[in-house]
Amino acid sequence: MTNLKLELKNMIIDTLELEDISADEIIDSEPLFVDGLGLDSIDALEIGLALQKKYGIKLKADAKETHAHFASINALAALVESYKETN
Amino acid sequence: MKKLTPLSRWLLDVAGDQPIAIMNETIITKEQISEKVAMWQTILPLSSGQKWAVYHSDAIEFFTLILALWQSDCTACVPGDNCTATVERLKTSVTGFLGEFEQVSPQYKHIEQVTNQPFSWVEIERSFPAIEVYTSGSTGEPKPIKKSMAQIDDELCSIEELWSFSERSIVLSTVTHQHLFGLTFRLFWSLAKGRLLLTKHSAFSEDIYHLASQYDQFILISTPAHLKRLNHQLDWSNLQGKCEATISSAAPLQYEDSLYAAKLLHAPILEIYGSSETGAVAWRNQAKVETDYWTLLPNITLDETDKGFIVKGPHIAAEHQTLSDNIECLSANSFRLHGRTDRIVKVEGKRLSLSKMEKCLEQSTWITLARALVVTKKREEVAIVAELNDKGRELVQQHSQKWLAAQLKESLKTSFELVLLPRRWRFVNTLPYNQQGKLPMESLQALFETTEVKWPQELARTHIDDNTWRFSFYVPKELIYFDGHFEANPILPGIAQTHWAQHYGREVFAFEGRFNRLEAVKFQSVIFPDSEVTLELEYNPFKGKLTFQYISKKGVHSSGRICFE
Numbered sequence: 180m181t182n183l184k185l186e187l188k189n190m191i192i193d194t195l196e197l198e199d200i201s202a203d204e205i206i207d208s209e210p211l212f213v214d215g216l217g218l219d220s221i222d223a224l225e226i227g228l229a230l231q232k233k234y235g236i237k238l239k240a241d242a243k244e245t246h247a248h249f250a251s252i253n254a255l256a257a258l259v260e261s262y263k264e265t266n
Numbered sequence: 267m268k269k270l271t272p273l274s275r276w277l278l279d280v281a282g283d284q285p286i287a288i289m290n291e292t293i294i295t296k297e298q299i300s301e302k303v304a305m306w307q308t309i310l311p312l313s314s315g316q317k318w319a320v321y322h323s324d325a326i327e328f329f330t331l332i333l334a335l336w337q338s339d340c341t342a343c344v345p346g347d348n349c350t351a352t353v354e355r356l357k358t359s360v361t362g363f364l365g366e367f368e369q370v371s372p373q374y375k376h377i378e379q380v381t382n383q384p385f386s387w388v389e390i391e392r393s394f395p396a397i398e399v400y401t402s403g404s405t406g407e408p409k410p411i412k413k414s415m416a417q418i419d420d421e422l423c424s425i426e427e428l429w430s431f432s433e434r435s436i437v438l439s440t441v442t443h444q445h446l447f448g449l450t451f452r453l454f455w456s457l458a459k460g461r462l463l464l465t466k467h468s469a470f471s472e473d474i475y476h477l478a479s480q481y482d483q484f485i486l487i488s489t490p491a492h493l494k495r496l497n498h499q500l501d502w503s504n505l506q507g508k509c510e511a512t513i514s515s516a517a518p519l520q521y522e523d524s525l526y527a528a529k530l531l532h533a534p535i536l537e538i539y540g541s542s543e544t545g546a547v548a549w550r551n552q553a554k555v556e557t558d559y560w561t562l563l564p565n566i567t568l569d570e571t572d573k574g575f576i577v578k579g580p581h582i583a584a585e586h587q588t589l590s591d592n593i594e595c596l597s598a599n600s601f602r603l604h605g606r607t608d609r610i611v612k613v614e615g616k617r618l619s620l621s622k623m624e625k626c627l628e629q630s631t632w633i634t635l636a637r638a639l640v641v642t643k644k645r646e647e648v649a650i651v652a653e654l655n656d657k658g659r660e661l662v663q664q665h666s667q668k669w670l671a672a673q674l675k676e677s678l679k680t681s682f683e684l685v686l687l688p689r690r691w692r693f694v695n696t697l698p699y700n701q702q703g704k705l706p707m708e709s710l711q712a713l714f715e716t717t718e719v720k721w722p723q724e725l726a727r728t729h730i731d732d733n734t735w736r737f738s739f740y741v742p743k744e745l746i747y748f749d750g751h752f753e754a755n756p757i758l759p760g761i762a763q764t765h766w767a768q769h770y771g772r773e774v775f776a777f778e779g780r781f782n783r784l785e786a787v788k789f790q791s792v793i794f795p796d797s798e799v800t801l802e803l804e805y806n807p808f809k810g811k812l813t814f815q816y817i818s819k820k821g822v823h824s825s826g827r828i829c830f831e
Binding site for chain 1: 445495668683690
């Protein structure tokens with residue numbers, strides 16, 4: 180597991196105060212919302228805020244794009260990487 | 267100030283070139299809507315008196331379908347979602363499904379060409395059953411609530427009488443029109459007033475911020491779930507003077523959250539109190555701490571009767587006048603709310619019947635009793651305390667508590683929305699009843715406090731005889747004692763075991779002497795995280811000695827005597 184992915188998993192667990200899951204149980208490619216980890220729309224808001232706080236990422240006002248970024252840990256990691264490169 | 271156009275006459279009275287909405291940055295006019303309605307009427311096999319379910323994520327596509335139904339004397343059923351369970355449930359009560367329902371065919375989702383026939387519209391009668399919305403009742407089963415054309419138009423009149431905002435404001439929203447609050451405030455009110463609305467709703471603060479910055483003036487329709495999570499790192503001062511008002515409903519806003527949103531949006535945060543049954547009933551603006559009370563909308567009255575509190579008004583149906591909230595009247599038209607009278611709660615604005623969830627869980631073959639409650643962490647969450655039967659306990663031994671929780675959660679998925687699924691579980695052998703045989707809310711809440719975990723989770727305690735007690739413990743992996751003891755192979759330190767023995771001993775035997783020394787202490791086999799152990803305590807009051815022994819199916823873990831001065 181790369182450090183960034185682990186960092187993101189821990190960020191999600193801390194942000195949402197998830198108590199029944201640990202970082203090594205979140206699978207990089209699995210959906211975070213609904214089917215996989217089972218997160219919901221309120222969690223999406225919290226994760227959006229956490230991304231901004233931790234990495235300074237501002238979400239674009241395009242719900243579809245945001246949705247794609249939030250698909251999995253892999254997608255989130257790609258978002259953070261590309262943000263780091265362009266800033 | 268422009269007057270409202272009743273929705274019953276909307277197609278007849280609104281001018282063809284009137285801009286109605288913004289769809290993907292393009293203005294939609296009344297004419298375009300009329301054309302679509304006419305086309306739908308030729309395509310759809312509608313006949314008078316039918317009911318059709320309507321779901322569409324685009325507010326104007328949704329509205330055109332609704333208008334086509336009304337023009338053909340058909341009622342629109344408006345479910346909160348378009349998931350398979352909803353389609354199954356509605357199948358027996360509706361003729362068909364319009365809009366975004368992937369599960370059905372034929373699909374009536376879009377129309378490409380429009381008719382060039384001249385339109386002829388009829389005025390909808392006031393008594394016509396225009397829509398049906400759904401809400402979970404105290405049994406948890408969704409029940410239909412009918413709204414007549416008169417109720418819809420009269421409610422809009424009362425709202426307009428209260429807040430006659432400018433028709434120049436653009437209406438932005440974080441709520442959909444598939445629930446009554448969004449339907450009324452975001453869609454119907456905008457249409458009746460001639461205020462431009464955005465056809466898509468916004469999921470994130472960033473969407474709102476970005477959209478709002480494109481317009482001179484806007485009104486935001488939202489909920490506490492969104493307003494308390496507005497991203498304060500965006501430069502909201504850019505929007506200063508643009509927000510005419512923000513209207514919030516679904517649940518009361520906390521005072522602090524109200525101030526927070528008002529500061530970022532530079533606008534009054536106006537809250538609506540009401541329900542799917544009653545529609546809007548009252549409003550408030552908590553700009554100051556002493557303005558936390560609610561004021562009735564124009565044309566609404568509130569009376570206390572022997573059946574409880576009754577609200578009356580032109581848009582409230584006789585069968586929905588009784589309120590399910592505890593009310594404290596302050597004057598003829600103002601009151602405070604003190605929670606529900608039944609076991610319906612709001613979780614992040616979504617309605618949940620705690621009884622229904624408990625009933626669902628108690629149907630499991632592993633659970634004898636279940637209690638559902640709402641705990642507030644970073645968000646509001648549903649939490650469960652459940653008494654397991656032998657089968658359930660066996661499964662926990664074989665797998666883990668976490669495994670069991672995951673199975674139970676999965677089984678609830680078909681009956682509850684994602685936001686409502688329990689996120690915290692405590693499995694106990696007996697629920698924490700007090701001496702009066704009651705189950706105090708504080709004891710249930712206490713099970714979910716996650717300050718540093720220093721104690722085992724008590725499953726049961728048994729009084730064997732005057733000098734002997736037996737405790738059943740679950741040893742949670744979160745215990746601070748496992749930290750670094752040892753890094754890869756955590757085990758419960760001996761000192762923690764003696765500390766617990768002393769703590770629980772003092773609790774049941776009520777001795778006061780100071781700790782002096784340990785005798786005959788043996789640590790035979792280690793205790794691992796996530797395991798169950800029994801602690802047996804025997805106190806000899808004459809010698810001032812407490813004998814302890816930790817045992818489990820694996821045998822004796824440790825034993826010893828603690829001597830007190």
